[in-house]
Amino acid sequence: MKTLKVGLISFAHGHAYSYLNSFLALPEVEIAGIADEVRSRVEAVGSAHGIPLYDDYRELLKTDIDAVAICSENAKHAEHVIAAAAAGKHVICEKPLGLSVEEMERMIEACRASGVQLMTAFPCRYLAAVVNAKKAVDAGEIGDIVAIKGTNRGSMPGQWFVEPHLSGGGALLDHTVHVMDLMNWFTGSKVTEVYAYAATLFHEELKVDDAGMIHVRFANGVFGVLDTSWSRPKSFPTWGDVTMEIIGTKGQLYIDSFAQSNEVYSDAAGKGAWSFWGDNMDHYMVKGFVDALLSGKPVPITGTDGLRSAEVALAGYKSVQSGQPVAI
Numbered sequence: 001m002k003t004l005k006v007g008l009i010s011f012a013h014g015h016a017y018s019y020l021n022s023f024l025a026l027p028e029v030e031i032a033g034i035a036d037e038v039r040s041r042v043e044a045v046g047s048a049h050g051i052p053l054y055d056d057y058r059e060l061l062k063t064d065i066d067a068v069a070i071c072s073e074n075a076k077h078a079e080h081v082i083a084a085a086a087a088g089k090h091v092i093c094e095k096p097l098g099l100s101v102e103e104m105e106r107m108i109e110a111c112r113a114s115g116v117q118l119m120t121a122f123p124c125r126y127l128a129a130v131v132n133a134k135k136a137v138d139a140g141e142i143g144d145i146v147a148i149k150g151t152n153r154g155s156m157p158g159q160w161f162v163e164p165h166l167s168g169g170g171a172l173l174d175h176t177v178h179v180m181d182l183m184n185w186f187t188g189s190k191v192t193e194v195y196a197y198a199a200t201l202f203h204e205e206l207k208v209d210d211a212g213m214i215h216v217r218f219a220n221g222v223f224g225v226l227d228t229s230w231s232r233p234k235s236f237p238t239w240g241d242v243t244m245e246i247i248g249t250k251g252q253l254y255i256d257s258f259a260q261s262n263e264v265y266s267d268a269a270g271k272g273a274w275s276f277w278g279d280n281m282d283h284y285m286v287k288g289f290v291d292a293l294l295s296g297k298p299v300p301i302t303g304t305d306g307l308r309s310a311e312v313a314l315a316g317y318k319s320v321q322s323g324q325p326v327a328i
Contacts, residue, residue: 002294007033007065009057009080010072011041012160013094015121015282019069020045022286029290035060061087067293069286070094073166074173078103081118085110092119092289092299095177096313097306099168104310108303119289119299120306122181124242126284127257130182133246137186142248145187148224149247150179154240156230162206169317170208172198175228176313179242180216181301184308186246189220191308195325196316202231214316228313237263237274 006029008016023029031049035057036042046053054060061068061083067090070080078098084091091111097120098104111118124130136142152175160166161174184190194216198209212228232240242257260278285301292299311328319326 001028003028003030004067004290004294005030005032005065007031007035007060007063007068007089009035009060009068009070009084010076011036011045012038012073013071015094016069016071017045018123018282019071019092019286020049022280022283023069023290024049025283026287026290028294032065033060033063058083061089065089067091067289073160074099074168075166078107081107082110085114085116085118088114088116090117090119090293092121092286093303093306094121095181095306096168096173096310097303098310099314101307101311101314104303104307108307111303117293117299118303118306119292120181120301120303120309121285122178122301122305122309123281123285124178124182124257125185125301126279126281126288127242128260128279129255129257130242133244133253133255134186136253137246137248141251142246142253143250145222145246145248147222147247148183148186149226149245150183150224151227151241151243152176152179153227153229153231155232155234155236156203156206156210162208164208167208169313170198170200170206170212171210171230172196172212172214172228172316172320173310173313175230175240176212176214176226176316177306177309179226179228179244180214180224180312181305181309182242182244183216183218183224183226184305186244187218187220187222189218189222191216191224191312191315191328192219193217193325193327194312194315194319196319198317198320202229212316214312216312235271237272238276
């Protein structure tokens with residue numbers, strides 16, 4: 001059996017644990033190293049699994065690993081992806097892929113020039129409800145898509161996510177990209193115009209926006225609207241939601257991505273919680289990345305997919321500043 005040797009760059013983003021657990025569950029993968037400039041973030045993980053640790057990601061890239069998963073702060077994605085490409089390593093990178101269109105284009109070009117693959121981490125494509133809805137749309141069950149209404153309403157994440165120099169933005173950037181990728185995927189079209197609203201409504205101490213609405217027009221005529229807010233309180237049973245209502249010429253679909261859950265009420269926890277029992281979207285995303293590399297096939301979600309989603313959020317901020325629609 002062919003083995004893929006992978007490394008992880010940074011545990012700044014909590015999704016790094018999803019990559020770790022997903023890689024560990026695949027017998028065809030060997031985790032050969034973890035790089036993090038903050039040693040305390042990874043010491044326990046390295047010790048528990050016997051994984052070599054590196055304080056400098058460049059030292060990890062000098063090893064014979066085949067690929068890396070990048071979970072650093074948004075502002076560091078470009079540096080890490082371009083360095084990995086120069087070292088000949090395939091990449092799966094957290095979203096948003098980058099903080100400007102020009103930056104993301106450099107990342108994509110660096111990987112192309114080095115002959116390595118770049119995958120954007122959009123696990124929501126692997127949610128059971130999303131997968132089945134995509135099949136129904138592709139089969140023509142609701143006719144042609146006319147409009148899509150979506151939500152990605154989460155809890156305020158704190159930490160570096162609310163520091164503009166590290167995150168690049170607030171909720172409008174953080175929570176546009178997942179569902180916008182789904183809209184791009186379902187329509188098979190590109191957004192050509194963006195009109196957005198963003199403000200700080202729920203956590204007045206923040207230096208970034210925590211509420212947003214983004215309206216888009218696709219090249220094929222479809223309209224979309226998306227609630228991208230960090231509006232869920234601390235007491236909310238889970239981190240947030242991913243929903244889409246898709247209107248077609250012959251019918252409509254409603255997707256509640258995290259409906260496969262049980263409600264758990266615990267006095268010890270002090271609040272209700274949702275215990276999710278559905279398929280693990282992170283596992284299937286990582287497996288898709290690994291399978292593509294081992295088989296020599298294209299990764300299922302590309303760097304260009306990441307750019308197409310993030311550029312909508314970035315255009316949204318320009319729209320907020322001008323008060324006018326922005327063309328892409």
